[in-house]
Amino acid sequence: MLVRVPTRERLIRRAGPGDAGAIGAIYDEAIATGVATFAIGPHDQAERTDWLAARGERAPVWVLDDAGDVIGWGALAPFSHREWYDGVAEYTVYISATAQGTGAGGQMLDHLIGTAPDLGYWKLVGMILEGNAAGLALARGRGFREVGTHHAHGHVEGAWRDVTVVELHLEQAR
Ligand SMILES: CC(C)(COP(=O)(O)OP(=O)(O)OC[C@H]1O[C@@H](n2cnc3c(N)ncnc32)[C@H](O)[C@@H]1OP(=O)(O)O)[C@@H](O)C(=O)NCCC(=O)NCCS
Numbered sequence: 001m002l003v004r005v006p007t008r009e010r011l012i013r014r015a016g017p018g019d020a021g022a023i024g025a026i027y028d029e030a031i032a033t034g035v036a037t038f039a040i041g042p043h044d045q046a047e048r049t050d051w052l053a054a055r056g057e058r059a060p061v062w063v064l065d066d067a068g069d070v071i072g073w074g075a076l077a078p079f080s081h082r083e084w085y086d087g088v089a090e091y092t093v094y095i096s097a098t099a100q101g102t103g104a105g106g107q108m109l110d111h112l113i114g115t116a117p118d119l120g121y122w123k124l125v126g127m128i129l130e131g132n133a134a135g136l137a138l139a140r141g142r143g144f145r146e147v148g149t150h151h152a153h154g155h156v157e158g159a160w161r162d163v164t165v166v167e168l169h170l171e172q173a174r
Contacts, residue, residue, distance in 0.1 A: 010104065012111045015052060015061040015073060022070035023063065024048035026096045035131040036094070038154040038161070058119050064095070064108055071099040074108035076116060079125055087122035093138065105138045113142060116170055123169050130162040139166040143173055 015023060024043050030036035043051075055061055055075075064072040072095035079088035091112050095104045116124055126144060128135045140146075144166035152160035 010064055010066045010071070010107060012062050012064055012074075012108065015063045017049060017052065019061075019063050019070055019073075020048040020052045021045060023052065023061070023073045023094075026070070026073060026094050029097055030094050034156045035129050036135070037129065038156065058089075058121075060115075060119070062108070062111060062115075064099075064104055066099070071096050072104050072108055074112050076112055076119065076121065076124075087120060089116055089119070089121040089124055091116075091124045091126055100134065105134070106141065109138060109142050113168065113170065122171055123167060126166040128164045128166060129156075130164070136164065136166070139168075142168065144168045 024045070024047075027037075027039070027048075028042040031039055031041040052061060055077075059075065059077040061073060061075040063070045064074070072093070074091065074093045076089040076091055079085050079090050091109065093105050093108045093112070095108070113124065124144075125147075126135070126139050128139065145168070147165040147167050150163045150165065153163040154161055
């Protein structure tokens with residue numbers, strides 16, 4: 001198996017308006033795989049910029065910056081609008097195809113796990129589409145447990161897809 005080794009320092013920083021294009025391009029790339037998300041693409045520049053600008057304080061987006069190139073992004077968002085689920089966030093990690101398999105996804109998910117308590121979250125939940133082996137491996141490797149599988153939870157290009165729910169309780173996992 002080919003193992004790509006990062007050769008430059010990678011930094012995680014909060015996404016700014018200038019990152020909208022790179023974030024959107026990585027997202028569109030993942031949409032095209034059919035196993036990453038139910039979202040439909042591609043998105044134009046205005047949609048990407050509006051999406052980023054509309055994120056609230058508790059729904060931050062970070063980018064993984066490799067010497068000036070954005071090679072991935074990660075985000076948190078409230079799991080529910082109900083106040084009693086205030087401490088539960090859904091996480092998202094997207095890495096560009098050329099940077100996958102180099103530890104980038106792990107670096108970003110570690111950052112989300114480390115930052116979430118500062119935003120008042122006590123649990124992270126992930127929704128992994130059927131066939132997304134990398135997404136499941138990433139979560140398992142960080143100690144997420146599989147809650148169960150929603151059957152035919154959505155569809156990609158007309159085909160029903162299951163979704164496996166994973167969770168990590170940030171206080172109990174310590
Ligand atoms: C899922 C994703 C974020 C993983 O990022 P990555 O940079 O390739 O992952 P890493 O190199 O950090 O590897 C993380 C773990 O996944 C495993 N892994 C990576 N690719 C894999 C694959 N194709 N199949 C099985 N396991 C895989 C690695 O061995 C590693 O395991 P470990 O933690 O036990 O060592 C990336 O594939 C991606 O962006 N996919 C599209 C978007 C997506 O599906 N996001 C997940 C849902 S939010």
